[in-house]
Amino acid sequence: SIMPRLIAKWSPQEEMTIEAKPDSGWLPSIKQLTPGSSPLSYALSDWGGQACSESDYDFQGKAVLIKAGGCTAFQKVSRAVQAGAKAVIIADDAGSSGIEELSCRAPDPCGSAHLQVPAMMISAFDAEKLRAKVGLGEVTVEVSSFIQGKDLVGIDHHLRLREVGSIAYGKSLESLAQEVWRFIGLEAMYFSYEKELEKELGAYKELGDHNRHPAEGLSVVVLDGDKQDGSAENPFFGGGSGLHAQVDLPPASQMAVFNRMKVFLKLECTDGRDASCGPWDYTVKLMLCEGDKCALEIGRWVTALGRPGKWITEADIALPQLKSGGMQKFHIFQPNWWSSQRYRTTVKLLFAADKTRQMPVSTTPLFVGGLFDATYNYKQPEMTLDIPLDASRIEIHAFITGHGWGKDQANCAEFCETQHRFIIRPTVKVAEAEYALVEGGIYEHGLTGTEDPLGCAASVGRGVTPNQYSEDWVKGRAGWCPGGSVTPVILDISPHVTRGARVIISYRGLYNGSDYEPKPCQGVKCVADSLGFGAQIKMTSYLMIFHGGKAETIASAYSRDIMILAAVLLLFIPLISCSTALFCKTLVSSKPDIELASLLKSQEDDRNRGFNASTHLETILETGPANAEHPEMPEQESERSKLELQWEISRMQEELKGLKNYIQRLEGTHAKNRGIMEQGKSFLHEAVAAVRPRR
Numbered sequence: 035s036i037m038p039r040l041i042a043k044w045s046p047q048e049e050m051t052i053e054a055k056p057d058s059g060w061l062p063s064i065k066q067l068t069p070g071s072s073p074l075s076y077a078l079s080d081w082g083g084q085a086c087s088e089s090d091y092d093f094q095g096k097a098v099l100i101k102a103g104g105c106t107a108f109q110k111v112s113r114a115v116q117a118g119a120k121a122v123i124i125a126d127d128a129g130s131s132g133i134e135e136l137s138c139r140a141p142d143p144c145g146s147a148h149l150q151v152p153a154m155m156i157s158a159f160d161a162e163k164l165r166a167k168v169g170l171g172e173v174t175v176e177v178s179s180f181i182q183g184k185d186l187v188g189i190d191h192h193l194r195l196r197e198v199g200s201i202a203y204g205k206s207l208e209s210l211a212q213e214v215w216r217f218i219g220l221e222a223m224y225f226s227y228e229k230e231l232e233k234e235l236g237a238y239k240e241l242g243d244h245n246r247h248p249a250e251g252l253s254v255v256v257l258d259g260d261k262q263d264g265s266a267e268n269p270f271f272g273g274g275s276g277l278h279a280q281v282d283l284p285p286a287s288q289m290a291v292f293n294r295m296k297v298f299l300k301l302e303c304t305d306g307r308d309a310s311c312g313p314w315d316y317t318v319k320l321m322l323c324e325g326d327k328c329a330l331e332i333g334r335w336v337t338a339l340g341r342p343g344k345w346i347t348e349a350d351i352a353l354p355q356l357k358s359g360g361m362q363k364f365h366i367f368q369p370n371w372w373s374s375q376r377y378r379t380t381v382k383l384l385f386a387a388d389k390t391r392q393m394p395v396s397t398t399p400l401f402v403g404g405l406f407d408a409t410y411n412y413k414q415p416e417m418t419l420d421i422p423l424d425a426s427r428i429e430i431h432a433f434i435t436g437h438g439w440g441k442d443q444a445n446c447a448e449f450c451e452t453q454h455r456f457i458i459r460p461t462v463k464v465a466e467a468e469y470a471l472v473e474g475g476i477y478e479h480g481l482t483g484t485e486d487p488l489g490c491a492a493s494v495g496r497g498v499t500p501n502q503y504s505e506d507w508v509k510g511r512a513g514w515c516p517g518g519s520v521t522p523v524i525l526d527i528s529p530h531v532t533r534g535a536r537v538i539i540s541y542r543g544l545y546n547g548s549d550y551e552p553k554p555c556q557g558v559k560c561v562a563d564s565l566g567f568g569a570q571i572k573m574t575s576y577l578m579i580f581h582g583g584k585a586e587t588i589a590s591a592y593s594r595d596i597m598i599l600a601a602v603l604l605l606f607i608p609l610i611s612c613s614t615a616l617f618c619k620t621l622v623s624s625k626p627d628i629e630l631a632s633l634l635k636s637q638e639d640d641r642n643r644g645f646n647a648s649t650h651l652e653t654i655l656e657t658g659p660a661n662a663e664h665p666e667m668p669e670q671e672s673e674r675s676k677l678e679l680q681w682e683i684s685r686m687q688e689e690l691k692g693l694k695n696y697i698q699r700l701e702g703t704h705a706k707n708r709g710i711m712e713q714g715k716s717f718l719h720e721a722v723a724a725v726r727p728r729r
Contacts, residue, residue: 038064038154040123041176042078044167052164054123054154057107057136058504059313060144064152064179073178074152076120080168085110094118097175099164102127102155108142111153121177122153125161133157135505140372152177186218190225197308199341199501220491220500227495231346235298238384241284249291252385256281256364259302259378270304271379273316276367278323281383286359292385293393295353297333299519300344302378312375313340313503315516316368317435317572320381322352323363330355330397331574334433337368337375338517340503345519346384351431351576354397356383369572392427392580400430401541403573406438406447408551410571416540418461423534425579430456430525430539432575436481436512438567442552446545446569447512453480453544454523454573458530460537475530479523486510493518543571 038056043049056064067074076097085098086105098119100110107124114122126133133155138144154177156164167173186198201217238253239246246252256279262268271277283289297320303311320333332352335345356362366381401414421428434454436447444450459474483489489510494500499517507516514520531537544550552569 037179038152039073039176039178040154040156041073041178042164042167043174043176044171050160050163052156052160053133054156055133055135057153058138060108060138061111061136061149061151061153064177067150067152073176074121075174075176078123078164078168078173078175080165081114085113089113089117091117095120097121097123097177099123099125099161099168101125101161106138106142107136107153108138108144108147111136111149111151112147115149115151119151121151121175123161123164123175124153124155126155126158186214188218188221188225191229196221196225199308199499200503201501217501220494223494224500227497228344231344231497234346235382235384238382238386248288249387251387252284252292253298254281254283254383254385256381256383257366257379259300259380262378264304264376270376271301271366272376273368273371273373275371276365277379278363278365279381280361280363282361283356283359286357289357289359289385291387292353292357293391294386294388295349295356296384296386297347297349298345298380298382298384299333299335299347300342300378300380301335301337302342302380304376304378308341308503311340311342311377312337312373314370314373314375315339315507316370316373316375317437318366318368321365321367322355323365324355328363328365329399330576331433334435334514334520336514336516336518336520337377338499338502339507341499341501341517342377343497343499343517345497347519348522348524349383350394350578351397351522353385353394354578393582394578395581396579397431398577398579400432400539400575400577401573402575403434403543403571406436406452406543406545406550406552406569406571408549411542411549414541414543416538418536418538419577421531421533421535421537422579424581425531425533426582427526427580428528428531429578429580430477430523430527430575431578432479432523432525432573433520434479434481434523434571434573434575435514435520436484436569436571438569441555441568443555444545444553444569445555446550446552447481447571449484449509449511450545450569451480451482451484452512452550452571453478453547454571455542455544456525456527457540457542458527458537459540460530460532461535475527477525477527479525481512483510484512490515490518539577541575543573 038054040052040054041049042052064074076095079093079096079098081091081093081098081100083101084104085100086109093114094117096119098114098117098121100114100122102124110124111122124136136153136155164173186201188196188198190196198218198221201214235253238251241252241254257271257277262270264270269277299318299320301318303309314337316337318335318337319331321328322330322332324330330352332349333347335343335347337343364381366379368375398419400417404410404413432454436450436452438447439445439449446452455476455478457474457476486492486509488508490498491500491508493515497519498515502517504516542549550569
């Protein structure tokens with residue numbers, strides 16, 4: 035890396051060496067402008083402002099000091115050149131956390147403008163020192179450069195020579211050795227990651243491999259980067275419409291064994307060298323299509339800054355739709371449609387049968403993101419969904435990343451932490467009307483780590499491409515890293531969902547626990563109104579339903595749960611008091627030979643009484659308390675509010691529904707579970723014997 039060296043002199047004996055950062059590559063390097071060994075030397079003048087408007091200043095043959103903010107670095111340098119300046123020094127804002135490279139983005143012409151001056155950024159503290167000296171007399175600045183490090187190569191586990199990328203060095207030349215080894219270590223860590231990734235890929239056999247057992251892992255190629263040469267017939271992957279591909283999967287009878295899915299993506303530089311990889315960190319999405327509509331996002335990644343990348347990502351979201359097998363269509367694209375970045379792209383679908391995992395059977399779209407502002411949450415209406423009676427697990431799967439820079443004071447949403455809250459409320463029916471229970475579950479996922487200066491560097495072992503061609507790659511971001519895979523957010527909401535009923539799901543995106551209200555940006559990180567990007571949350575979310583247990587049938591699981599529940603209650607009932615007398619009397623019975631089936635029948639009778647009571651309460655709601663009479667109904671019951679009565683009915687009906695589901699499943703498998711019941715009786719005998727001395 036070629037870094038600027040800036041020395042200010044105001045007398046033969048007084049000088050100051052100033053730390054500076056160069057431009058990001060859109061201007062000629064200082065080394066190109068100083069082909070000899072002598073530095074460039076200029077008298078220093080102070081513009082006195084941000085240089086964001088036209089002026090008649092004359093800085094002919096001088097270096098000029100300009101304040102940051104208000105407009106882009108390109109605009110500042112352009113106006114300084116028009117005023118005759120030979121070098122540009124931009125002073126960082128006093129509230130900034132540190133100086134950075136001077137970047138340039140479209141629509142500024144950047145490198146194509148062919149500006150032939152050096153430009154650099156210094157700290158606000160150093161700038162104030164220079165202004166003070168300029169006010170007292172003439173100050174001369176010498177601009178030169180020095181090389182931090184040299185070209186490096188590594189040897190990977192295949193004994194191949196590999197590029198090591200760009201080493202992000204520290205503030206001084208003295209720290210060079212330490213920094214070099216630190217970042218070379220990241221490359222070695224990445225080689226180890228690649229080795230493990232290749233090992234995981236090796237566990238899957240290609241479609242058409244006749245030696246593959248039906249239950250073994252299956253790898254299906256969607257795109258083959260080795261066949262891409264940039265021609266019309268075999269194009270590289272890039273911006274615009276991206277690439278579409280059709281894949282013929284095995285028939286449904288063979289796909290039925292798979293309950294787990296991942297996606298392998300490899301983005302290679304077109305000629306194998308880092309220099310042929312795109313310089314920007316753009317989002318990449320893989321979509322599963324249904325007909326002409328490609329709406330199901332099954333994978334998200336972000337391109338590395340000037341380097342390749344490869345990843346394996348969880349993709350269970352797509353499995354329910356792919357279980358039918360046959361011809362399936364996929365679309366990979368960059369939402370930045372104007373992108374000119376091109377890659378040799380390989381995509382593989384990886385299917386596996388995991389005995390410890392349940393079977394995903396449906397995927398339902400939920401919420402999507404958008405511009406993150408004061409109206410964000412008003413655009414997220416709650417959703418009501420039916421939950422199947424035989425659902426064994428219910429999860430929310432989501433891709434959530436924050437983007438945007440230079441517009442808002444909080445610099446949302448790429449470098450600010452946001453929270454994403456899903457609220458789950460079950461529903462019940464009362465007199466043919468449906469109500470949402472007030473109590474439910476709150477599940478929150480935070481995009482944390484945005485203030486970690488090495489957050490993405492710490493993720494190299496998880497697949498983030500190291501040593502990218504921008505020092506910013508190391509910084510933590512909101513749910514993503516340049517050169518990384520976006521890990522799906524998975525929330526198990528099963529505890530707050532009633533099977534066989536409806537559930538209401540709502541969502542809110544928050545900043546510091548509240549709705550986000552952007553404030554105008556102030557400081558060096560701000561850009562002109564025509565540039566920059568407002569805060570945005572890129573999110574797709576889905577509800578996934580799973581069937582089946584991990585290593586047992588649903589019926590045997592229910593039998594086991596009832597047996598354990600009865601035994602545990604027998605152990606602890608002496609320590610508690612019961613509010614539901616009939617139910618507790620049944621369980622407190624000390625007869626060790628009680629049959630589980632009899633216990634369940636007794637519970638059903640109790641719930642039947644509860645059902646009769648709920649019917650009576652419905653009558654109260656329909657006809658009014660004065661028109662209903664019941665000898666067992668406490669007098670104060672009729673004085674309850676309508677809301678309390680509805681809750682009582684809801685609670686009883688839900689308990690009754692749950693118990694009937696248990697009983698229905700047990701009756702269907704009674705013969706098979708006789709052995710389990712006998713074990714349960716023995717367990718109860720021992721439990722009662724253990725409790726009896728304490729009673």
